[in-house]
Amino acid sequence: MIHYNKFTLSNGLRVIVHEDHTTPMAVLNVLYDVGARDENPEQTGFAHLFEHLMFGGSINIPEYDEPLQMAGGENNAYTTSDLTNYYISLPAENIETAFWLESDRMLSLAFTEKSLDVQRKVVSEEFKEHYINKPYGDVWHKMRELAYSTHPYRWMTIGKELSHIENAKLEDVKAFFFKHYCPVNAIVAVAGNITTEQAKALAEKWFGDIPSGEKYVRILPVEPPQQEAHKLEIKANVPLDALYKTYHIQPRSDKRYYAADLISDILGGGGSSRLNQVLVKEKKLFSNIDCYHFGTLDAGLLSIEGKLVKGVKMKDAEKAVLIELEKIQQEIIPERELQKVKNRIESMLAFEDMSLLNRANNLAFYELLGDASMMNKEFANYEAVTTEDLHREAQMIFNENNSNTIYYYAEN
Numbered sequence: 104m105i106h107y108n109k110f111t112l113s114n115g116l117r118v119i120v121h122e123d124h125t126t127p128m129a130v131l132n133v134l135y136d137v138g139a140r141d142e143n144p145e146q147t148g149f150a151h152l153f154e155h156l157m158f159g160g161s162i163n164i165p166e167y168d169e170p171l172q173m174a175g176g177e178n179n180a181y182t183t184s185d186l187t188n189y190y191i192s193l194p195a196e197n198i199e200t201a202f203w204l205e206s207d208r209m210l211s212l213a214f215t216e217k218s219l220d221v222q223r224k225v226v227s228e229e230f231k232e233h234y235i236n237k238p239y240g241d242v243w244h245k246m247r248e249l250a251y252s253t254h255p256y257r258w259m260t261i262g263k264e265l266s267h268i269e270n271a272k273l274e275d276v277k278a279f280f281f282k283h284y285c286p287v288n289a290i291v292a293v294a295g296n297i298t299t300e301q302a303k304a305l306a307e308k309w310f311g312d313i314p315s316g317e318k319y320v321r322i323l324p325v326e327p328p329q330q331e332a333h334k335l336e337i338k339a340n341v342p343l344d345a346l347y348k349t350y351h352i353q354p355r356s357d358k359r360y361y362a363a364d365l366i367s368d369i370l371g372g373g374g375s376s377r378l379n380q381v382l383v384k385e386k387k388l389f390s391n392i393d394c395y396h397f398g399t400l401d402a403g404l405l406s407i408e409g410k411l412v413k414g415v416k417m418k419d420a421e422k423a424v425l426i427e428l429e430k431i432q433q434e435i436i437p438e439r440e441l442q443k444v445k446n447r448i449e450s451m452l453a454f455e456d457m458s459l460l461n462r463a464n465n466l467a468f469y470e471l472l473g474d475a476s477m478m479n480k481e482f483a484n485y486e487a488v489t490t491e492d493l494h495r496e497a498q499m500i501f502n503e504n505n506s507n508t509i510y511y512y513a514e515n
Contacts, residue, residue, distance in 0.1 A: 104479050105456060107466055108299040112306060114315035115287035119466045119475050120302040121294040123459060129295030130460050131191045131201035133209075134467040136290070137283035138185040139262075140255040140323060140401065148262020149279050151182040152226050152271060157189065159218040162211040167204060174200040182260050185400040186471060192460055195296035199305055205291075206309035209284060214277050223268055230265050238341040242509060249333045250349050250404055250507040254326035285316020290470050294463035326351070326402060333507045338514050343390065344411040345511040346420055349404040350500045352396060356472060361484045362496035363396060367405055368444040369436065369493075370394035370427070377427055378407070387412055388420045400472070404507075405500060417510050428501045435490050448485050 107121045139150050176193030191201040234240045251257035293302045353359040370378050371394025378392045392409030411420050455461045469478040
C-alpha cells in the first residue's frame with residue numbers, strides 16, 4: 104500500500120505527496136498531459152522535440168543541468184504517445200532546487216532560434232540513427248500505418264516523417280508549449296524524505312503564481328473496429344527474416360486490458376512462455392520471439408514479433424504462431440498457468456514500488472489515468488481475471504480480421 108496526500112493549487116496544478124522518511128533522497132516528478140497523440144498530423148514529433156527543448160534553459164536559468172549537479176541531483180525525461188514526463192532525484196535537503204528548476208521552465212522556457220536549431224538537429228539525428236539507418240528501424244512506422252486508419256497512434260512519438268522536425272518553426276513550437284505546458288495540464292508528484300506541509304509550502308512558493316493556462320480538452324478521432332486483415336511485405340538489408348503481427352486491444356482504463364496483459368505474458372513473458380517454449384526451443388523456427396503490448400491510454404496493440412532461424416520459410420513460421428494462438432482461443436488456460444503469470448506480475452509491481460522514482464512516477468501516472476488511488480488497486484484488477492475471461496478475450500483479440508502482419512524479408 105503506497106500512502107500519499109493530494110492537493111490542488113488555485114491555478115489547477117495537482118500535487119501528490121508520498122512521504123518516505125527511510126531515505127535521505129527526494130524525487131520531483133512532473134507529468135504533462137500531452138503526448139504524440141495530441142499533435143497536428145502535419146506537425147508530428149513536437150511532443151518529443153519539446154522533451155529536448157525543455158533542457159535548453161529557461162529565461163532565468165540558462166544552464167538547466169548546472170544548478171542541479173551542484174545540488175547533487177540527476178534528471179531525465181521521456182515522451183510517449185500519451186504523456187510527457189520529467190523527473191529529478193536529489194538529496195532531500197536540496198528538494199527546493201528541483202521545485203525552482205521545474206517551475207521556472209514551466210513559467211518561462213527560453214525560446215530561441217539557436218536552441219530550436221540545436222535540438223532539431225539532435226532529434227533529426229536520432230530519427231536517422233534509430234528509424235532510417237538501423238535494421239528493422241522502419242517497422243513500427245509501417246506497422247502503425249497498417250494498424251491505424253484514423254487514430255493519431257498511427258504515427259510514432261519520434262514523428263511521422265523527418266521533414267516535420269526539420270521544418271519546425273519557432274512560432275509553431277511556442278504555440279504547442281503554451282497550449283500544453285501549464286499548471287492545469289500538469290501533475291506534480293513529490294516523494295521521499297519530505298513532509299506534506301513542506302511540499303505544500305514549496306509548491307505554493309514556486310508554482311502558485313504561474314498562470315493556470317487553459318485546460319486542454321482532448322477530442323481525438325476514434326479508431327473504428329478493424330474489419331479485415333492487413334498485410335505488408337518489406338524487403339531490406341537486414342540479417343534475418345522477421346515476422347511482426349499486431350492485434351487491437353482495449354484502452355488502459357478498461358477492465359479487459361488486464362486480461363490482454365495476462366495473455367501477452369502467457370504467450371511471451373520470458374523463457375517459459377508458450378511461444379518461446381514451442382517455437383524457439385522445441386520447433387526451432389525462431390531465434391527469438393516476444394509477445395507484449397504498448398499499454399497505451401487509448402485502445403492499443405498487442406504485438407508478436409520474432410526473428411526467423413535462417414532457412415525457415417515465412418509461411419511455416421507464421422503457421423506455427425497461428426497454431427499457438429488457436430490453442431489459446433480454443434482451450435481454457437489451466438488455473439496453474441494463470442496463477443504463475445499473476446505471481447510474476449505481483450512480484451514485478453512490488454519490485455517497481457521499491458524505487459522511490461517509480462513510486463513518484465506511478466502516482467502521477469495513475470492520477471492521469473483517473474485517480475492516484477488506482478495504484479493501490481492495480482494487482483486486485485489482475486487477481487480478478489479468471490480463466491474464462493482469458494478464453495473470451497483471446498477469442499476477441501486473435502480474430503484474423505483484427506490482425507496486422509508485416510513479413511520482413513532479408514534481401515540476400
